[in-house]
Amino acid sequence: MEHDRSSLNVAIIPTELSGAGDVAVVAVPESLVRSQYSVPDGADHLPDKWPVPANYGTTEKAQEAQERETAKLPTYYTAIRLAPLTLLFGLAHGIAGPAYTELMKIRVCGQYFNYTEEVCQHLDEKMYIHQADNVRSATAHFQLYNTLISTIPSILFSILLGSWSDQYGRKIPMLLPFFGTFMAQVYIVLCAHFPMSPAFLLISPVISSLSGGGVIINMAMFSYIGDYTTKRTRALNIAIIDGAMFLAGNAGSFLGGYTLQNDGLEVPFYINCAMTAASFLYILLVIRDRHPQAAKPRLRFECGSLFSVERVKENWRTLSMKRPGNARQHILLVLFCMLLSSTCLIGDGSIMQLFLEFRPFNWTVEFYTLYSAIQGTISSVTFMAAVIVLRKYLGVPDTVLAILATISAIGAFFGYSIAVTNWMIYAASAVGVFRMVIIVVIRSLLSGMVRRNEIGKVMSLISSLHSVTPLLGSLIFTNVFAATSAWWPGFCFVLGAFMMVPVLAIFAYVDVARRGVDVGYNLLESEEE
Structure with a gap:
């Protein structure tokens, strides 16, 4: 990456690990410092110590040192x-x-x-x-x-x-x-x-x-x-x-x-x-x-840099930069899976109460509330235990967990769509008990495809997409339910099942493509095309 080297500041960069005494000395171009932190070109004095841009001065050796220190934690x-x-x-x-x-x-x-x-x-x-x-x-x-x-x-x-x-x-x-x-x-x-x-x-x-x-x-x-x-x-x-x-x-x-x-x-x-x-x-x-x-706050520059246009550019660079192992394409595909799967998983909740309170189930509000609480509790405990067993003790990759969770979701949607008695609802809920793992493994997958100094950007994208999905899910599922409830109340669940099929295909593709590829945190930043 080329920079104007006519004027350089020397920055002392401690390692990101608490308690480590290692430092790295890097020459930071003054032009980069001024653009990153919105310092006017006419300003004569620059502080002795500058916070270094998040994607500047990181090396493969530093990334490996961080990974080794993190691995020592419980x-x-x-x-x-x-x-x-x-x-x-x-x-x-x-x-x-x-x-x-x-x-x-x-x-x-x-x-x-x-x-x-x-x-x-x-x-x-x-x-x-x-x-x-x-x-x-x-x-x-x-x-x-x-x-x-x-x-x-x-x-x-x-x-x-x-x-x-x-x-x-x-x-x-x-x-x-x-x-x-x-x-x-x-x-x-x-x-x-x-x-x-x-x-x-x-x-x-x-x-x-x-x-x-x-x-x-x-x-x-x-x-x-x-x-x-x-x-x-x-x-x-x-x-x-x-x-x-x-x-x-x-x-x-x-x-x-x-x-x-x-x-x-x-x-x-x-x-x-x-x-x-x-x-x-x-x-x-x-x-x-x-x-x-964060240990030595410089509020004037830290808070001022928050509202910099550079922050938006950094998010765009995180999505658009070339990465080893075709990781850029995989990140975009998994983000699409996040949007589609969250829309389905949240959207079905927007019509589930209406689906069960009318014929042929005729549930009361009190019974539906009890069912929701029990289902949510069992689902939470089950997927926590399943991820621990499958991931820690059996070494199942994140992509395989995502495939299993997507199959669980598709099975639950089809089960709800054909249900006509209470036991069929319970059976469909049991089949779908693993489906919420999708969100867990998506967070893990995406953070494993980027550097440590990009995790915040990725998590902000995930949170933003996840916040949009209740609106999309409610809009899609409530309108479909209103239009089809008279002749097939469960049709909206069939729609949800078919919407999850592309998610299953993408996870399968990413699983095959990522095998043998190092998706740890030692990825070097590639030059942009």
């Missing part, structure tokens, strides 16, 4: 470190969900439509069926606005912060969303105490999304796992954290519903605030950053 190092944070985050999210929906419904009924308290408390009665339809429809629209507001700014923010965290560490990206979420929950507590238009509730997702929200939390946590794991241990740790988050979310939903019913509308938000504050303190006091630039 197998479940990151899972143990992140487990308390994952449980707190999952519980807080699960507790707040039902309470927020209920608060929105109450405000829509009382303030938006100005229905009386008598009407709002008895919407389930036949005499108020028209009012109930109005409230349900309006609440759904406000929930859609909430989803859009929560998602879009966070996605844009993650594009910048993923690249930034590769250079300055994961700790600040973990802290920011929890601070914003805490402020948003404090605001919701005020909204719960004082009657106001449901439009004011939409300020809460604005506050949380401007600090990153769940998109940045996932990006930072899984990037942190990538920093402290090897190819052999990464899928294990990701599976444990993903499974723990599902378990905590299910437990939080139960706890949120119980406190909402027995203790009032405000109590779930109080609990959420406490757990969010505890999460913030845990990150601040326990989580260690291995990135050396």
